[in-house]
Amino acid sequence: MMSRLAGLMLGTLLALSPVAASADEYTDGVDLFRKAGASAAFFPKCYGYAIFPSVGQGALVIGGARGTGRVYKCSGEYVGDTSVTQLSIGLQAGGRAYAMIIFFEDQRAFEEFTKGNFEFGADVTAVAITAAASGQVGTTGANSGASGGQNDATTRAGGYYKGLAVFTIVKGGAMVQAAVAGQKFTYSPKGGT
Numbered sequence: 032m033m034s035r036l037a038g039l040m041l042g043t044l045l046a047l048s049p050v051a052a053s054a055d056e057y058t059d060g061v062d063l064f065r066k067a068g069a070s071a072a073f074f075p076k077c078y079g080y081a082i083f084p085s086v087g088q089g090a091l092v093i094g095g096a097r098g099t100g101r102v103y104k105c106s107g108e109y110v111g112d113t114s115v116t117q118l119s120i121g122l123q124a125g126g127r128a129y130a131m132i133i134f135f136e137d138q139r140a141f142e143e144f145t146k147g148n149f150e151f152g153a154d155v156t157a158v159a160i161t162a163a164a165s166g167q168v169g170t171t172g173a174n175s176g177a178s179g180g181q182n183d184a185t186t187r188a189g190g191y192y193k194g195l196a197v198f199t200i201v202k203g204g205a206m207v208q209a210a211v212a213g214q215k216f217t218y219s220p221k222g223g224t
Contacts, residue, residue: 060130079110100131121209127202128204134197151214
């Protein structure tokens, strides 16, 4: 029974896992957040940001998420690649895909993230950007669903917390979640190993 459950969860996660993103997907992802209300105000004032055009998430009691992204200085300079993985446990079921952006308020926050391995604590949550839906992605879990077009997305006001501001846009799927989760990020500089 447990191996069947793990197989179902793995299959859901693999089905939602993003394929290697192209340069256009990164540009499109940034453009989406530039047009989405409150997140747009962060671009001219931040030190840098990490964009994840597509993060796939699946769960049935035990859950996981995975996505790849790029890190930029707010001048638009591409400086490196990043990935996110998440493991969660609790009352949860479903699968979804979402786009995520993490803004770095200052050089300290940027350098902390780009040291190589970075983890979000349970106190960091995301401001959900949704189109005719409710949604939230964070390390404490939540509920989400999506309908309407991504170009109709708007945000609630958000701010920096410990030098980070995180916004998400649910791209599709449905997830019911009341779980504890942690996100881990890796970083490698442009042209690095």
